[in-house]
Amino acid sequence: MHSVVLTKGVPDFREGQVSFDEDGHLERGKTPTVMNPNDRFALNAALQTKVKHGGHVSAMSMGPPGYGNVLGEAMEVYADDLYLLSDRAMAAADTWATAITLSAGIEKIGDPDLVFAGFKTADGETGQTGPQTAWCLDYPIITHVIALEVDEDEGRVRAKRLVEGDVDEIETVESPLPAFIVTDPEYEASYRTARHRLRRKQLKAETADRAEEYEEHLTTWDHEDLNLDPDYIGLDGSPTIVSSVDPIPKAPAEREATMATLDDEEAMADVLETMRPFAAGD
Template sequence: MRTVTLTKGVPDFREGQVSFDEDGHLERGDTPTVMNPNDEPALRAALQTKIRRGGTASVMSMGPPGYGDVLREAMESVYADDLYLLSDRELAASDTWATAITLATGIQHLDETPDIVFAGFKTADGETGHTGPQTAWCLDWPMVTHVVALDVDEDAGRLRAKRLVEGDVDEIETVEAPLPAFVVTDPEFEPSYRKAAHRLQHKDLREETVERAVDHEDHMTVWDHEDLNLDPDFIGLDGSPTIVSGVDPIPKAPAERDATMISPGDADGMGELVDEMARFAGGD
C-alpha cells in the first residue's frame, strides 16, 4: 500500500509579519511559515492507513526551499517514509490550478503509482478548497470528499469511506471507490485503532520516525520544473488564470495590556499579586 499526503506551508498570521510584493503576491520566503492546520486530518488518515495496511507513506508539498521544515513536521505527524518538495522560482505565484497541475505531475513522476492520495479540505491562507479536487481532476482519479472515516480493502482494490454531507441536517454517507483514489478529509476525521496490534504498531512507528525526522533532508527529494518536464507557460504566475484584484495586509496587533514581571522570590511582589487576585476571586 502506497499513500501520498499533500501538505502546504501557510503564513503564520499570529506573527503579523506577512509580506507581499507590489503586485499583491505573497512573498513566502520572507513570511514566517507553519504547516497548514487543515492538513492534519489528512495526515491522520494516511497514518491510519499505514498502520492498518502497511506499506509506504509519502508526503509532498510545493513551495520554496524553506518548506523542508514543513515537510519535517508532516513526517513527524504521519510517520512518513519519504518526502517530496516541488520547488522552483518558475512555480512562484501559482494559483490553485497551476498548483494542481504541478502536484499531479509530481505524483505521476513517482516510481510507483500511489493507491491513495490524501489532501486537507482547504488551506488556511487561500480558503478556496480547490487544490485537492483540481489535482484529482488532473489525475483523472475517483475522488471522495469530506471523509470522516475510512477503510481499505487492498485485495479488492477498493476503499470504503464515510463522508459528511451538510444540508438542513448533517448526514453521514457511505461510499465506495476503486483504487487508486483521491481522498479529501474533513476536519471531523478521527483515526480508529481498535486492535492492540495497531496500537503497538503506532508506538513502534513513532519511535522510528523521531529518529528519521532528525535527518529529514536525507529522506527528501527536491524536484524543479525541469525535473518534472513542466512547461513554464502552464505553471507559476503565467499558468495561473486567477487575477488578484487587491490585498489588504494584516497588521500586527498592538499590545493592549501592560505586563508586570514578578519573580517568585519577590515576597512583596507576590503578596501584591495575591491581594489583586483575591479581589476577583471574591466576585469584585
C-alpha cells in the same frame, strides 16, 4: 498500499509570529513558515492506513527550497519519504497551476492507491487545490472525510463524510481505488486493537528518527524533471488574476498584563489573592 499526502507551507499565524508592514500587508520573508495545520489530519489518515494495511507513505509539497523544513515537519507526523517540487518556473502559481504541478509529481512517483489532502490552507482558504489535483489525475474524490476503511481484496475505500452545510449529518460512501481523500478537521484516526496501537507506536518512533535527518529522505524535482512546460505552470499558467490586496487592519489590544516578579512580595500577594477564588472553584 502506497499513499501520497499533499502538504503546504503557510505563514505561522500564531500570536507574535506574524509580521506586517506599515500598510498591514503580510511580510512573508519575516514570518516563519510552518506546515499547514489541516494537513496533519491527512497525514494521520495515511498513517492509519499504513498501520492497518502496511505499505508506504510519501509526503509531497510544492514551494521554494525552504519548504524542505515543512516536509520535515510532516515527517514528524508520519512519512517514509519526502518530495519537494521546486523551481522558479513554479513560483506564484494559483490553485490550478499548483494542481497541474502536483499531479505531475504524483504521476512521476508512480500509481499510488490513495492521495490525501487537507481540507484547506490557512493562508488561501480556497479548498480548491485538492479537488483540482484529483481532476488532473482523473481519480474519484471523497471530501470532508472523518473516518475511512480500505478493503484491499475488493480494491475499494469506504469513508464517512460530513454532508456539506450540515455537520450533524454523516453519510457513508464507497469508491474504487485509486482514490483521492480530502480529510475534514473532524477526522479521527481509529486504532481499536492492541496490535494496531503497538504498530502505530512503533511507526511513530521510526518517523521521529527519520525527521531528525529529513534531508536524507528528501527528493527535489524541478519542472524539467516533471516534463512540464513553464507556460502552463507558475504565474504564466495561472488563470487567476488578483485585482487588489486589502491590508489587514491591526486589531486593538484587548488584554492587559500586570508584571510581577517572585521577589516582590506585595505583588505576589496580589496574584495569590486574585487566583484564590478560581482555585476554590468559584
